[in-house]
Amino acid sequence: MHTFAPKSIASHWRLIAGLLPWLLTGCASAGYQMPDLSLDSLLGSDQAAARGQPVADIGVTRCDQLTTHEDDWDRVNGVPPVDGEDIDIAAAIPACEKALAEHPGHRRLQAELARAYAEAFRYDEAFRLSGQAAEAGSLYALIQQGHAYRYGRGTPKDIDKAVNAYQSAAKAGHIGAMNYLGSTLYQRDGWGDRSKAESWYRKSANTGNATGMANFAQLLLIDGKQEEAFPWFERAARQGNAFALQQIGTYYAVGGEPAIKAPYTALSYFEKAVEKGRPSASVKAAKLFIQEAGDTSSRLSESERQAKVLYWIEYGMPKLSTRQ
Incomplete structure (x- = not known):
């Protein structure tokens, strides 16, 4: 059973240079x-x-x-x-x-x-x-x-x-x-x-490429190999991969193998995913904040909690753009 604690996330990954045979x-x-x-x-x-x-x-x-x-x-x-x-x-x-x-x-x-x-x-x-x-x-x-x-x-x-x-x-x-x-x-x-x-x-x-690790982990997850996928998501998350951060948050939000249920830990991962540009993580954060209010927002007043929820929901709404 993993008890992975939140760690500071490194800067955005950069592509590895050099030729690989x-x-x-x-x-x-x-x-x-x-x-x-x-x-x-x-x-x-x-x-x-x-x-x-x-x-x-x-x-x-x-x-x-x-x-x-x-x-x-x-x-x-x-x-x-x-x-x-x-x-x-x-x-x-x-x-x-x-x-x-x-x-x-x-x-x-x-x-x-x-x-x-x-x-x-x-x-x-x-x-x-x-x-x-x-x-x-x-x-x-x-x-x-x-x-x-x-x-x-x-x-x-x-x-x-x-x-x-x-x-x-x-x-x-x-x-x-x-x-x-x-x-x-x-x-x-x-x-x-x-x-x-x-x-x-x-x-x-x-x-060690973060995107590759997150993609590989997702295929493992689709195959139902949650425990095998988890460490790959962890490694990608440590490099600041937004999708991996969101997926690790989901592990802790749901609980069970390989991660114990920990709503506050899950919320911290969702917040980091939002910061890295993953809007959908904000919706997950809002839902978790509402469902687990006692665990995740006990330090906040009711008005602060509502403001947080509204911010995450608004942040996660699709943005109109004329660009691709």
């Missing part, structure tokens, strides 16, 4: 023939040789500051990543167009401008540019291509091609690509590709 084995699964996933089949031998090679050093541009993504291994050290919803499209697009005009064919700038175009729903231009960056060896651009094929943005939807792109980046050791690949495989044919999805999630989890 993952080798794929087997193409066939229950009645499905996997596509040719060799890198040469996607990029061709000339372009494949460029994959993972250092990008030309041009220093930091305004484009980098406005659009860089944490998945981009070409990202300049010291430049913080920008969330999609925080990209200033009106400033980012001209800045990136200017930078790319000054440094034609620079794959990092191509991928960043592609991201800005995608945020502005200019998917055709985004797909074209990310394709050029992928040909130049950008792993992040391969992920962008995977997203485009997966959701049909700038190109017809093609899940096999999405798998191809993600897996090419994953084979190079890109942890983010492993997670995208796992979710795509899992969702593609339902349970048909579940074993492959689990394999990629496990690989990501074994590197």
